[in-house]
Amino acid sequence: MPATPEPTPATPAYPVGLRLAGRRVLVVGGGTVVQRRLPGLLAAGADVVLVSPEVTPSVEAMAQAGELTWHRRPYEDGDMDGAWYALVSTDDPEVNTAAAAEAESRRVWCVRTDDADAATAWTPATGRAAGVTVAVLTSGTGDAPRDPRRTAAIRDAVVAGLGDGSLAVPGHRARTSGVALVGGGPGDPDLITVRGRRLLAEADVVVADRLGPRDLLDELPPHVEVIDAAKIPYGRAMAQDAINQALVDHAKAGRSVVRLKGGDPYVFGRGMEEVERLTAEGIPVTVVPGISSSISVPGAAGIPVTHRGVAHEFTVVSGHVAPDDPRSLVDWPALARLRGTLVLMMAVENIGAIAAALVAHGRDPETPVALVQEGTMATERRVDATLATVGERARAEGVRPPAVIVIGEVVAVGTRQ
Incomplete structure (x- = not known):
């Protein structure tokens, strides 16, 4: 029978995936390295037992939450009993050596963070x-x-x-048809979520909004059909019906469809209308949240929507109809009484009337206002004013949609960029 060679530092590791759910894992030590490794062990379902006199606050919080068992004492011989896997990470080499030796004697795979060459496993x-x-x-x-x-x-x-x-x-499994409503973020293609970008790469059909991150469409493979939702005719209400129907038709044809929307699908994005129609048709829907321009555009322009000692709340309001329009659902008198930040979406056309209404109901006419046009894009620009001057300033500067309007003292706090 040939002799088994002794492991050396030059011997390559054999990769394997451990299934640790419900199995005892011993962790010796409670420092920052352990803090980084614990989430992966817990996510694998391991029954983690940790031995250490002291731990970091984050590790202590895991123990207090019942995610692991913490024995607040030094390592003792016998702690490896019943373990399937061990992580040894103290600042005492003698303790690490003793724990690793016990693991070796009990045939427990052991990681040593202080001496990888002396370990029987690597992470x-x-x-x-x-x-x-x-x-x-x-x-x-x-x-x-x-x-x-x-x-x-x-x-x-x-x-x-x-x-x-x-x-x-290349995928080798049959792709499941359905629709993903993907929030594309405020416009900069780097600000879409990782999941949203992955779903785009897997799509057969993309129905894209005008305010979605258009640069990403150039990265799609040639076989992907791109439908420009902004060009669907028959007016706004009919356009939404046509968009809904396009989503239904392509999904029922067995295609993977991405509805690429600007910002977040549920923040003035008519996302729920599309979900309701698709659900009624029995089509599976995935909603991928996006970074809303209501907070990201001000942030990119140097304006925090909240700031300690300045604003403890912010309110996001649609300004697509004027305050005196019977279709308005906004309580403008109540908003005027608030002391925090007011963020207006789709309000360029009506900003003069909105500012007048706020002042009429008690908001200080000298309240700072910032209009951020095409936020996060290379063409971004910011125009500053007050409630008393914003209507005229918007006209004089030729501010046009898309623009986010921020009203409140935070405008003065933000650093111009």
Whole structure:
């Protein structure tokens, strides 16, 4: 019978995925390294037992929440009993050596964060994207020495590529038809969520709003059909019916459809109308939240919608109808009495009337106002005024939609960019 070779630092690791749900995992130590590793063990369903006289506040919070069992004492011989896997990470090499030795004697795979070469297991750099767990280990042999920074960089590149669709991986399973309502964010293509970008990369059909991140459409494969929702005719109400019907027709034809909307689908985005129609037709719908321009555009322009000692609340209001319009659902007198920040969407046309209404109901006419046009885009510009002057300033400066209007003392707090 051939002799089993002794492991050496040059021996490559054998990659494997451990299924730890319900199985005891011993963690020795409670410092920042353990704090980083614990979420992955808990997410795997491991029964974590932690031994350490002291732990970080975050680890203590996990113990107090019942996510793990913490024995507030030093490591003792026998702690490895019943463990399937061990993580040893104290600042005392003698303790680490003793714990690793017990793990070896009990045939428990053991990670040592202070001495990887003395460990029986290594923790890969891991990440998740597109339903896949990516785990990267450098071999530690030849011209590829173990380099945690390089390993993490490779992990990050693969996860980012899978997440944003730039790393194209052909699928071998039948694609499920349906519709994803994706919030594209305020306009800058970098501000769409990772999930939204991945769904775009997987789509057969994209129904795009005028305010969605248009630059992303150029990245789509040639076979993807792009429908410009802004060009659907017959007026606003009929256009929504036509959009709904297009979503239904393509989904029922077995296609994967993305409805790409600006901002967030449910913030003045008519997202629920589309969900209701699709649900009534028995079509599966996924809603992917987006970064709303109501907070992101002011932030990008240097305006915090809340600030300590200045504003403890902010209110987002649609200004697409004037205060004296019978269709308005906004309580303008109540808004005028608030002391916090008021964010107006779709209000460029009616900002003069809105400002007059707020002043008439008690808001100080010297309240600062900022109009941010095409926020987060290369063409972004900011125009400052007060409630008394904003109507005239908007006309004089030729402010046009899309623009977010911020009213309140936070406008003066923000740094111009």
